[in-house]
Amino acid sequence: MEILKNPNFNFLGTARYVVIVSVILVAGGIYAVASGKVRYGVEFSEGTQLVLQFQTTPAVDRIRDAVAAVSPGAEIQTFGNLADNKVRVRLGPQDREAGGGGTDPESDLEAAARAALAALANDYADNAVIESSAEIVGPTVGAELREKAILLVSLGLIAQLIYIGVRFKGGVWGAGAALAALHDVVVAIGVLTFFGYEITLNVIAALLTLVGYSVNDTIVIFDRARENLRQRRKVPMTELLNDSINQTLTRTVITSGTTFLALMGLYVFGGEVLRGFSFALVVGTIVGTYSTMFVAIPLVGLWYARRNKPAAPAAKAAL
Amino acid sequence: MSPDLQNPMVLWLILTAALAGLTYAFVRKELRVRVLAYGAFLIACGVAIWPPYEQDGRPGKIHLGLDLRGGIHLVLEVEVEDALNATVDDAVATTREQATRQGIEFGRVQRTDPTTFAVEGVEPARVKDMRDILRDQFGGTWQVQAAGEDGFKVQMTDIYQRQLRQQTVDEAMRTLQRRVNQLGVAEPVIARHGSTGDQILVQLPGVTDVEQAKRIIKTTAQLALRLVEDAAPSEETLLQSVGGKVPNDMEVLTGSGDSPGERTYYLVRREAMATGRDLKNARVGVDENNRPQINFTLNPTATDRFSRQTGRNIGRQLAIVLDGSVYSAPVIQSKLGADNRITGTFTTQEADELSKILKAGALPATLRYLQELTVGASLGRDSIRDGVRASVAAMAFIVIFMLVYYRLSGLNAVIALSANLLIVLAALAYSGATLTLPGIAGIILIVGVGVDTNVLVFERIREELRNGKTVRVAIQNGFDRVLTTIVDTHLTGLIAAAFLFQFGTGPIKGFAVTLVIGLVANVFASYFVSKLLFEWVLGKRHVEKLSI
Numbered sequence: 001m002e003i004l005k006n007p008n009f010n011f012l013g014t015a016r017y018v019v020i021v022s023v024i025l026v027a028g029g030i031y032a033v034a035s036g037k038v039r040y041g042v043e044f045s046e047g048t049q050l051v052l053q054f055q056t057t058p059a060v061d062r063i064r065d066a067v068a069a070v071s072p073g074a075e076i077q078t079f080g081n082l083a084d085n086k087v088r089v090r091l092g093p094q095d096r097e098a099g100g101g102g103t104d105p106e107s108d109l110e111a112a113a114r115a116a117l118a119a120l121a122n123d124y125a126d127n128a129v130i131e132s133s134a135e136i137v138g139p140t141v142g143a144e145l146r147e148k149a150i151l152l153v154s155l156g157l158i159a160q161l162i163y164i165g166v167r168f169k170g171g172v173w174g175a176g177a178a179l180a181a182l183h184d185v186v187v188a189i190g191v192l193t194f195f196g197y198e199i200t201l202n203v204i205a206a207l208l209t210l211v212g213y214s215v216n217d218t219i220v221i222f223d224r225a226r227e228n229l230r231q232r233r234k235v236p237m238t239e240l241l242n243d244s245i246n247q248t249l250t251r252t253v254i255t256s257g258t259t260f261l262a263l264m265g266l267y268v269f270g271g272e273v274l275r276g277f278s279f280a281l282v283v284g285t286i287v288g289t290y291s292t293m294f295v296a297i298p299l300v301g302l303w304y305a306r307r308n309k310p311a312a313p314a315a316k317a318a319l
Numbered sequence: 320m321s322p323d324l325q326n327p328m329v330l331w332l333i334l335t336a337a338l339a340g341l342t343y344a345f346v347r348k349e350l351r352v353r354v355l356a357y358g359a360f361l362i363a364c365g366v367a368i369w370p371p372y373e374q375d376g377r378p379g380k381i382h383l384g385l386d387l388r389g390g391i392h393l394v395l396e397v398e399v400e401d402a403l404n405a406t407v408d409d410a411v412a413t414t415r416e417q418a419t420r421q422g423i424e425f426g427r428v429q430r431t432d433p434t435t436f437a438v439e440g441v442e443p444a445r446v447k448d449m450r451d452i453l454r455d456q457f458g459g460t461w462q463v464q465a466a467g468e469d470g471f472k473v474q475m476t477d478i479y480q481r482q483l484r485q486q487t488v489d490e491a492m493r494t495l496q497r498r499v500n501q502l503g504v505a506e507p508v509i510a511r512h513g514s515t516g517d518q519i520l521v522q523l524p525g526v527t528d529v530e531q532a533k534r535i536i537k538t539t540a541q542l543a544l545r546l547v548e549d550a551a552p553s554e555e556t557l558l559q560s561v562g563g564k565v566p567n568d569m570e571v572l573t574g575s576g577d578s579p580g581e582r583t584y585y586l587v588r589r590e591a592m593a594t595g596r597d598l599k600n601a602r603v604g605v606d607e608n609n610r611p612q613i614n615f616t617l618n619p620t621a622t623d624r625f626s627r628q629t630g631r632n633i634g635r636q637l638a639i640v641l642d643g644s645v646y647s648a649p650v651i652q653s654k655l656g657a658d659n660r661i662t663g664t665f666t667t668q669e670a671d672e673l674s675k676i677l678k679a680g681a682l683p684a685t686l687r688y689l690q691e692l693t694v695g696a697s698l699g700r701d702s703i704r705d706g707v708r709a710s711v712a713a714m715a716f717i718v719i720f721m722l723v724y725y726r727l728s729g730l731n732a733v734i735a736l737s738a739n740l741l742i743v744l745a746a747l748a749y750s751g752a753t754l755t756l757p758g759i760a761g762i763i764l765i766v767g768v769g770v771d772t773n774v775l776v777f778e779r780i781r782e783e784l785r786n787g788k789t790v791r792v793a794i795q796n797g798f799d800r801v802l803t804t805i806v807d808t809h810l811t812g813l814i815a816a817a818f819l820f821q822f823g824t825g826p827i828k829g830f831a832v833t834l835v836i837g838l839v840a841n842v843f844a845s846y847f848v849s850k851l852l853f854e855w856v857l858g859k860r861h862v863e864k865l866s867i
Contacts, residue, residue: 002781043690051698084701110691131695138689144513148821156818160811167807205757205819205830209764212815216768216808220775223804251771251778258720258774259767262713266763269712271705273386273756278709281764 007249012242015298022295026183029190038193041200041276044146046137048091048112051079052120053131058087059124066123067091070115080272089116110136149204156208157181160215168222172303177218180296181211184287191283192276202277210284213259217252217292224248225297237304241297256289330367334749337363353851361738364745371744380748382506383524384755384829387703389696390524391532394689397517401684402487403433403480410457410473411436412590417452425449426469429567435474443469488517490683495521497679498535502526518689524753529693535672537688539642540681542595542615544625544659547636547648548586557584572638574645575664585645587638592628595681597621599657601674606662611670613661615677622657630654641673706759713763717770725777727866728853732773735849739769742840743833755829765837768812772845775801777867790862798850805846812838 032038042049052058060076067074071091079086091112113134120129157178165174185207192203225244232240245252263285267278337360344356372379385392407430414428414436426440441449446469453463453471460479466472475483492509499507499521508522526532548569551557557571558564565571568589573582597617604614617625629637629651638648639661646663665673717736721729743762747754780797788796816838819831 051695053695053698080701086698110688131697133694133698134691135693136688136691138687152818152821156815159814159818163811163814164807202757202760205760208815208819209830209834212812215811215815216771219807219811220771220804223807227800247782248778251774254724254774254778255767255771258717258770261716262763262767265712265716266709266760269705269709270760271702271709273702274706274709274760277757277760281760 002250003253004250007246009246009249010242011245011293012238012298012301015294018294019298022183022187022291025187025190028194029186029188032190032193033186038189039196039198040146041198041203042090042135043137043201044149044199046143048089048116048137049135050089050091050113050116051133052087052089052129054085054087054127055130056127057082057085058127060087062124063087063089063120066119067116069123070119071112074116086272091116110134145201149201153185153204153208153211157211160211164215164219164222168226172300173222176296176299176303177215177222179299180218180291181214181288183291183295184210184214184284187287188280188283191287192280195279197276197279200276202274203280206277206280206284210281210288213281213284214288214291217256217288218296220251221245221248221292221297222300225300238301241301245293245297252289252292256285260285330749333363333366334745350851350854354855357848357851361741364741367745368741368748371748381744382747382751382753383699383703384753384758385522385524385692385699386694386756387699387706387754388525389694389699390522390526391529392690392692392694393521393533393536394512394691395519395521395536395686396689397488397491397519397683398685398687399484399487399517400433403475403483404430405683406475406483407434407436408589410461413456414438414453414473415590417456418449421448421452423449423452427567431472434480435472437466438471438473439466439469441469441471484517487683488519491686492519494680494682495519495536498676499523501675501679502532502535504532519686525696531672535676537686538673538676539685540595540673540676540679541640541642542598542677542681543591543640544593545587545589545591545638545640546628546632547638548588550583550585550636550648552581552583554584557586561586572640572643572645574638574648583645583648585636585638585648587640587645591640592637593617593621593625595677597625598677598680601677603667603670603674604660606660610662611665611667612663613665613670613674613677615659615661615674617657617659619657626654626656702756706756710759710763714766717766721770721773725867728777728780731849731852732770732777732845734852735773735844736766736769738848739765739837739840739844742844743837746836746840747833752832753829754833757830758833761830761833761837765833765841768808768838769841769845771808772801772805772841773849775804776846776849780865781867784865784867790865791857793865794850794853794857798846802846805842809838809842 058078060078064074064076067076067089073092075088075090077088077090079088113136117129117132160181161174161178163174164177165171168174188207188210189199192199197203221244224247225241228235228240228244228247235243260282263278263282266274267282270278337356340356341360344353347353368380370379371381411428411430418425418428423445424442425438428436428438430436438449438453450463450465450471453461453473457463457473460476462474462476464472464474488511492511495509496507499509502523504523504526506524508520510520512518512520521536523532549557549560554571561569565586569586570589572585572587574585575582597620599616599618601613601615604612606612633651633653635651636648637651639646641661646661649662661673714736718733721732723729725732740762743765746752747758776797779801780793783793783796784790813835816831816834819834820828
């Protein structure tokens with residue numbers, strides 16, 4: 001059984017049109033970050049998040065009324081399947097001080113959570129909370145973690161850029177792979193924000209994984225190009241790169257396809273805790289595969305085309 | 320499974336032997352040697368994870384993380400200043416005691432900041448003696464400077480300060496360890512956290528009574544027996560006697576009054592006659608009205624001092640102060656000895672907890688909560704169920720696809736994937752690392768990488784076959800050509816995982832751990848095991864067609 005027989009698509013030729021999509025998506029991603037539309041998870045932004053399991057189906061409106069009385073601005077959402085009777089309550093940092101009334105906001109982290117639970121026990125007594133999970137983050141930890149996350153993503157990318165640059169004896173290869181990966185992260189953040197997902201610690205892990213995935217995908221095709229370069233020295237670089245994409249296309253389709261479907265399984269069945277994480281990875285598989293063919297490889301092609309005459313033999317590449 | 324295999328020593332021997340066999344096989348390269356060594360290694364992995372989860376009361380080998388089995392995750396900051404203050408206060412007390420013993424008259428000795436205290440108004444004739452006392456007592460670790468004609472400024476050296484900070488955090492960790500042990504938590508984690516050096520991470524998996532656990536950890540349990548100067552029902556009346564201002568060596572504390580809801584204000588000496596550090600033992604008892612109380616025993620040195628001081632202050636009130644609030648303030652009837660008690664309005668449970676905490680020792684400083692995560696046990700169970708369901712669905716889909724698309728060679732891929740998973744789980748079980756929800760996700764990702772490796776190899780073999788190569792050559796070329804690609808992709812993957820590992824935070828670290836193990840295991844399983852399977856099945860026969 002074969003999916004594609006001797007594919008021969010002109011990827012590099014169409015890249016200049018397809019790249020418009022990238023420009024729009026990247027612009028959207030940058031806009032989301034710059035305009036502050038990105039929502040950070042509780043671990044990055046200080047505050048309290050409760051997941052409460054109720055005896056019977058919770059009435060979100062009544063919970064909202066009860067909690068809002070003690071901490072205005074609280075966000076209440078059903079969590080997971082309706083049948084699980086779970087609700088997520090998010091309390092901001094200012095609510096905690098109001099609940100605690102203490103002078104030092106960190107002296108009693110739990111005050112807001114306690115106040116909210118007490119309010120529920122009072123005003124929504126007919127449906128008791130049978131189990132609760134809480135995540136409470138003080139201001140110091142939140143800020144520290146956010147800085148660390150940005151730092152680690154940047155350092156991770158730079159390290160991979162250097163590795164690829166060294167392996168392929170040419171900075172443009174490393175830069176192409178790293179730019180494509182960066183493109184993926186920005187697009188993923190934009191898409192996540194557009195669909196209302198928060199950037200949590202788990203999502204950061206997913207973004208880093210997607211960097212690895214994207215780079216992985218790029219390297220497979222780069223490797224093929226390197227092999228072709230050794231054998232077919234007379235062929236122009238652009239044609240050679242395009243052939244490399246086509247030669248590995250079946251593998252790309254199968255790997256991306258199975259990974260995509262496996263991650264879809266995680267997204268659908270993985271439960272609420274993994275929802276944001278798996279969504280980021282699902283988006284990442286699509287964008288990561290796309291960016292290899294339409295961002296990383298065309299960038300390398302463009303570089304050699306600009307440096308030499310358009311039809312210059314690939315033998316002059318720095319390999 | 321025989322009980323012997325549960326023994327970590329035996330396990331270690333088995334795994335080491337299996338690894339040695341593997342190394343040998345890599346050197347010898349003979350087919351039969353490789354088959355035996357690979358097989359033995361995988362069987363050893365199987366032994367290492369058995370039983371994977373709790374069965375018949377025997378604990379499972381795979382440790383589940385907090386998010387999967389419920390429990391508490393706390394990040395605490397040690398208020399190191401507290402400990403510095405306490406050390407300076409001790410030094411102040413020693414100075415007073417020594418000076419009095421030698422009959423030196425002085426105006427005041429008091430703490431001026433967390434690392435310094437000042438001696439003022441020493442009688443001119445004995446300034447030199449005072450300096451000698453200070454030099455003797457605090458020579459190496461403090462700096463003694465003259466301040467004016469008749470005073471001194473004594474400050475901790477920087478090295479001593481750093482040492483104290485370090486000691487304080489260490490002591491806090493030891494105290495927490497003792498307290499957590501009394502909670503009976505299996506596999507607690509108490510570790511340094513963060514970059515500043517004064518944060519502690521506490522993880523208590525499987526704890527059901529979250530409230531009790533938090534109380535036991537949170538209570539500083541600084542016990543102090545301090546002399547009461549005055550007591551009054553309100554702060555204003557209390558301060559009238561001292562002219563409206565609290566003297567430097569005293570402070571105002573509150574405690575519950577005689578009738579419920581009423582509070583009493585006490586003006587107490589800052590200096591304590593005895594503290595929690597002087598305790599030898601503490602336990603629950605009952606008072607004459609059959610109400611719970613806490614009996615405690617002082618150690619011999621403290622008893623001496625305490626007896627002397629109480630003997631001098633008969634008829635005055637002694638405040639029993641726990642974490643800044645006065646539990647009771649009995650009048651000293653006679654010279655007191657080693658055995659004393661704390662009365663108050665406790666429930667039996669409160670008294671029991673408190674005595675445990677006192678026995679485990681006070682924290683050297685207050686703890687501040689920076690982060691807290693509690694997961695209810697059944698919420699954790701739901702997460703496992705969802706995670707496992709998703710993994711099974713993903714695996715089933717991949718197995719079916721590989722079998723349909725690559726036929727018999729697909730079976731090869733399925734075996735390689737299973738070997739990969741087995742190694743990852745064995746490494747988790749063996750190293751005692753915990754499996755978290757992101758860890759499960761990491762495993763799914765590893766399956767994806769494993770599929771990629773197999774697909775790369777198989778597609779390459781097909782390509783070689785299309786170019787007219789024989790089966791044997793096609794397989795050899797397929798594996799050879801793909802090796803550089805696999806090395807490149809796995810190394811970049813490891814680079815990413817190394818950065819994730821730096822996070823040092825539970826869930827992401829779990830993800831990074833599984834990723835690292837998985838990537839290494841995948842090279843072995845999807846490349847070496849898979850290649851061996853091809854060679855083994857082909858044998859020395861002549862093969863015309865390959866089922867791929």
